[in-house]
Amino acid sequence: MLYAAWAQAGLFPASDLLKLRTLTSDLEGHPTPRLPFVDMATGSLGQGLPVGVGIALNAKFVDNLEHRTYVLMGDGESVEGSVWEAAEVSRQYGLDNLCAIVDVNRLGQSDPTMLQHDMDAYRSRWAGFGWHAIVVDGHDFGALLRAFDEAVHTKGRPTVLLAKTYKGKGISFIENKPDWHGKPLKKGMRPRRLSTSSQSN
Numbered sequence: 369m370l371y372a373a374w375a376q377a378g379l380f381p382a383s384d385l386l387k388l389r390t391l392t393s394d395l396e397g398h399p400t401p402r403l404p405f406v407d408m409a410t411g412s413l414g415q416g417l418p419v420g421v422g423i424a425l426n427a428k429f430v431d432n433l434e435h436r437t438y439v440l441m442g443d444g445e446s447v448e449g450s451v452w453e454a455a456e457v458s459r460q461y462g463l464d465n466l467c468a469i470v471d472v473n474r475l476g477q478s479d480p481t482m483l484q485h486d487m488d489a490y491r492s493r494w495a496g497f498g499w500h501a502i503v504v505d506g507h508d509f510g511a512l513l514r515a516f517d518e519a520v521h522t523k524g525r526p527t528v529l530l531a532k533t534y535k536g537k538g539i540s541f542i543e544n545k546p547d548w549h550g551k552p553l554k555k556g557m558r559p560r561r562l563s564t565s566s567q568s569n
């Protein structure tokens with residue numbers, strides 16, 4: 369999805385997308401600074417939030433920049449200890465210019481996550497670390513936009529959007545199923561689209 373968005377933004381030809389994860393392609397499974405528009409490699413889970421904290425600290429206390437920093441994480445990823453060290457530092461420095469999003473899709477690489485869709489547990493953990501925690505339906509764009517707006521207006525502490533989602537949403541034989549992590553569809557597979565409201569709450 370990220371590579372497709374970059375292609376759409378004109379950073380490389382869309383035809384390169386078909387070479388994803390092949391030996392001679394720069395489009396590796398995890399984006400790296402081998403691509404000139406990628407500053408940090410965050411494919412090792414748990415690196416994104418610490419990097420985002422550095423960017424937000426610099427903006428707030430060093431270079432006095434107005435921009436906001438957004439960090440998208442997986443729910444499996446959010447188990448990494450580095451995430452919680454970064455969460456604690458964010459609270460300590462009142463990083464209200466930092467907004468994290470956790471894609472709580474219940475599944476990791478090959479197994480369900482420990483908390484699965486226990487959104488109350490996610491909320492209390494992040495709130496316990498001093499963050500403004502908002503639980504939101506991650507498939508509802510209107511709700512997401514309202515939550516991002518709430519984050520902008522939350523002062524003195526960072527905000528996290530805990531987005532409840534279904535992995536592979538909308539594709540009949542993939543939605544909410546393990547075993548599809550990072551796997552391409554085989555030629556000739558014809559996914560049937562599920563109705564959009566099938567599992568969205």
Ligand SMILES: Cc1ncc(C[n+]2csc(CCOP(=O)(O)OP(=O)(O)O)c2C)c(N)n1
Nearest residue numbers: 411412413442443444445446473475476477
């Ligand atoms: C430190 C580290 N350990 C293991 C992996 C291998 N790995 C890649 S993705 C993944 C599961 C990630 O699950 P989640 O964060 O929930 O992401 P999503 O379900 O959205 O793919 C794992 C274990 C990794 N990239 N980095």
